Amino acid sequence: MNYKLLFAAAAASVLLLGGSTLAQEKKQLAFVVNASSDFWKLAEAGVNKAQAELGDGYELQFRYPAQGTAALQNALMDDLVAAGTDAIMISSADPKNSIDAFNKVAAQVPLFTTDSDAPQSKRIAYLGSSNTAAGVQAGEEMVKAMAGKEGKCMGFVGFLGADNAVERITGFKQAIEGKGIELVDVRGDDVDFTKARTNVDDVLVANPEINCMVGFYSYNSPKIYEALQAANKLGQITVVAFDEDPVTLGAVKEGNFVSTVVQQPFEWGYQGMKLMAAYLGGDKSMVPADGLIIVPTAVINKENVDAFSADLKAKIGG
Template sequence: MKSLVSIAVLVAAGVMLVGGAVAQEKKQLAFVVNASSDFWKLAEAGVKKAQAELPNYELQFRYPAQGTAALQNALMDDLVAAGTDAIMISSADPKNSIDAFNRIAAQVPLFTTDSDAPASNRLAYLGSSNTLAGVQAGEEMVKALPNGGKCMGFVGFLGADNAVERIAGFRQAIEGKGIELVDVRGDDVDFTKARTNVDDVLVANPEITCMVGFYSYNPPKIYEALQAAGKLGQITVVAFDEDPVTLGAVKEGSFAATIVQQPFEWGYQGMKLMAAYLEGDKSGIPEDKLIIVPTAVINKDNVDAFSADLKAKISGG
């Protein structure tokens, strides 16, 4: 009897060891964002969809405690130490993160999204062409202001590649059209400062007739400030991304248009790309290491259809 009990215990222990080994065999992929914002809910939904198609992987979606390069880089160090096999990240400060990115890239495959770090050893960038998105925003402003105007821009990280490229694209599109981008105010993803920046411009710069919100949360703050000042509809606004407030403003005609990206695809395609790479399939990485997911213009004509599609993606429908 004693020997039978011992055998049973050994068998049970063996099953537990095998089960543990199987669990440990799951490779881990991580998607790291640049700040806590509702914008990233779509990317998170894309990662969730990818998880359903990658049962042999454990997918993580991680927010840094704050939107700083130091905390992002520390988070990546923690992920690598915990056994993460590949990382995709939207860099908060690419120019000052090269050494950190290269350190991570020497240990695990590293990819970028949303905000690239092309000077680093990342394997590829998957996301929008921020320059082309900026051009689209500028073209929409030209349509809305055929007689010209003076614009003020608002953004999170002035030095981030996505901000620099969007601003450059916008300037390119408005050149020679009688529209001037007077300045761009940064807020370092501080939502209170984002609102204060708009309030300050409304008081100190009465010559401003148009505004551009370059990050997802900037247009809602512009809306709040214009509404409080009784200037909705008096100042022309072109936005970026698909915050519900932004889409509502486009629908009611308070904003001329918004330029939307496809963060759902970043999350979904990004996880599938990294899984394929770990399995030895590198065919998804083009020679120029840029995988561009197109942006689109949303205006009153297509905002309802876009909103319905957005809702379905977030709900997993």
């Protein structure tokens, strides 16, 4: 019997098994978003920064669902759990109707939310903006811009029932109450970009009394810009935006939009991954008693848009 060959084969087996064990010990963390939108590039950059700092002991995934629906998101989470993912952070497309799905995942791995919370679920914590406070900021910007003039505003958003949308709208209404400004209606589009544009076009034709608009989701304001430009009404309708789409920032710089209320999705990705890594390591000190980790929002206007844009480019590598 060739004992040298047997020994070599046994040693190779140990190496292979050892390598497999090491691979399995690598912690798998996933960040799941609600739609394929440029807004999420900053969060992805934050996840990449966290990966560089956490090192080879972690594998971080940034996942887009095939479409922005709760069913596909929840199926994606099930797939991640089945594949051995150790913790998940999600921006839910429909948190109110995803409680059972969230609880199913939360029973197997630590689950965190971002952007749009699901406080009735068994998620561990929410890390993101206070959407109500962001809505108040947007409303205050509209009040300043209208400068005492009566306003008939139309809002545009993706998911009308999502918590982040409801809270932004609520905050906006709080800020404009008693100021001679009315939010006449909010049109939803279910993250259908074509419908988002059509919604604005329809309002311009059917509602000539509208003299102010609010884009509550990141892509809504660029669609407002496109529609106003096509109708030769840029500058004639007062617009307050949300988030930092390049078209939105350009419109703010031009003076065609008053301002935009921005979140910090880079920090959601970065802090979210560090939070989950710490939690898996047994450190739960970063989770507050109320389960809310609020990352502040900011107002970007003509005075600070250049500095903000330069910072964005630095974070996403240009």
